[in-house]
Amino acid sequence: MLWPFLLSLVVLLRVNVAISSKLVASSPMTENSVTVASQTDSSGVRHGAAGCLKGQRCVPKDRCTNASTAGSGLLDVRFENENPCGEFSLQCCEEQDIIDYPVTRTPRVLKKPACGKRNSDGIHFRIVGHQNNEAEYGEFPWMIAVMTEEKALNQLVNVYISGGSLIHPKVVLTCAHCIQTRSSDQLKVRAGEWDTQTKNEILPHQDRSVSEIITHPDYFTAGLYNDIALLFLEQPFNLNRGIQTICLPPAGLRFDHQRCFASGWGKDAYGNSGSYQIILKKIEMPVVPSSQCQTQLRTTRLGIRFRLHESFICAGGEEGKDACEGDGGSPLVCPVKGAYDHYYQTGIVAWGIGCGVSQTPGVYVNVAHFRSWIDQEMNERRLGIDSYMADVA
Numbered sequence: 276m277l278w279p280f281l282l283s284l285v286v287l288l289r290v291n292v293a294i295s296s297k298l299v300a301s302s303p304m305t306e307n308s309v310t311v312a313s314q315t316d317s318s319g320v321r322h323g324a325a326g327c328l329k330g331q332r333c334v335p336k337d338r339c340t341n342a343s344t345a346g347s348g349l350l351d352v353r354f355e356n357e358n359p360c361g362e363f364s365l366q367c368c369e370e371q372d373i374i375d376y377p378v379t380r381t382p383r384v385l386k387k388p389a390c391g392k393r394n395s396d397g398i399h400f401r402i403v404g405h406q407n408n409e410a411e412y413g414e415f416p417w418m419i420a421v422m423t424e425e426k427a428l429n430q431l432v433n434v435y436i437s438g439g440s441l442i443h444p445k446v447v448l449t450c451a452h453c454i455q456t457r458s459s460d461q462l463k464v465r466a467g468e469w470d471t472q473t474k475n476e477i478l479p480h481q482d483r484s485v486s487e488i489i490t491h492p493d494y495f496t497a498g499l500y501n502d503i504a505l506l507f508l509e510q511p512f513n514l515n516r517g518i519q520t521i522c523l524p525p526a527g528l529r530f531d532h533q534r535c536f537a538s539g540w541g542k543d544a545y546g547n548s549g550s551y552q553i554i555l556k557k558i559e560m561p562v563v564p565s566s567q568c569q570t571q572l573r574t575t576r577l578g579i580r581f582r583l584h585e586s587f588i589c590a591g592g593e594e595g596k597d598a599c600e601g602d603g604g605s606p607l608v609c610p611v612k613g614a615y616d617h618y619y620q621t622g623i624v625a626w627g628i629g630c631g632v633s634q635t636p637g638v639y640v641n642v643a644h645f646r647s648w649i650d651q652e653m654n655e656r657r658l659g660i661d662s663y664m665a666d667v668a
Contacts, residue, residue, distance in 0.1 A: 335476075535561070561590065591636045
């Protein structure tokens with residue numbers, strides 16, 4: 276049967292499978308700080324930033340009490356390039372308005388948080404003037420960046436490989452094709468990330484090493500069937516408002532026609548014209564019934580013999596709204612009925628034909644299809660399943 280092998284040649288894998296000089300130089304996860312004409316003290320305040328008025332300093336947004344300057348907790352990304360502090364998470368602030376506490380304060384650890392809680396208004400501030408579908412800070416606290424360390428210009432940098440989601444403090448869910456060429460000692464994961472080019476976020480991100488990779492036993496590389504994997508971590512994440520788990524749907528649950536969210540740091544357009552995102556983006560789109568999706572995909576270069584495998588679901592098909600290259604492994608989440616602002620992870624970004632093409636949905640791993648397998652792997656390691664069980668009647 277030749278069809279599965281043909282599929283592997285024509286679909287767009289939504290994962291960053293090659294490390295280019297451009298990606299390393301501007302890798303979303305590099306530890307290089309943003310260049311600003313200033314120096315930073317031990318509390319996170321920058322001194323001498325070009326453009327600030329006399330008597331002002333660059334400080335993180337939540338450390339300035341002047342409402343006329345702070346915008347009452349709003350960040351306007353439209354003026355990022357005009358900010359004299361060099362990044363919109365910082366602002367010029369009068370000396371007398373600076374709150375004197377360490378910027379890297381330890382966040383309150385949540386012992387038993389509910390899974391799937393979306394912070395729709397962000398944490399501590401909201402952004403306005405969205406240019407690129409930016410997510411609010413902390414809006415999707417289950418979002419994970421899967422990385423590897425690479426040497427560049429005689430230093431180690433964290434290179435972004437794919438997205439993932441936190442389903443347990445010690446377990447990340449992602450796609451199999453994202454990490455199939457990597458061993459566990461080559462990977463680490465980051466939670467609590469948002470703006471990938473700054474360390475000045477309100478809550479510090481956390482990194483963890485991977486101890487074990489479990490790929491679904493029926494994963495088929497050529498056709499990307501059963502494209503799902505679990506990353507077990509050496510140490511658990513400390514859960515807080517910005518780092519929480521996502522709920523998983525019961526086996527067989529369907530989400531046809533529901534409006535859902537995909538998030539990630541992938542490209543904003545297909546091919547060379549696209550750019551990887553510095554700030555986590557979000558895209559709202561509908562889940563497309565499988566029969567409709569198969570019909571629409573048959574009108575593409577996949578041809579009339581294409582069959583959508585049962586391990587996939589589809590979403591999107593709206594002009595300009597789609598996951599794209601670099602978003603592989605990232606979650607697609609849909610509302611939990613009866614639980615306000617709580618979400619199930621419905622899908623995992625897998626592949627597509629182009630990005631954001633009208634009437635051409637993207638293809639996602641069907642998470643509900645694999646619920647029993649996930650439960651089995653979790654129970655075998657005595658981790659249980661409570662961390663991703665939705666609290667619904």
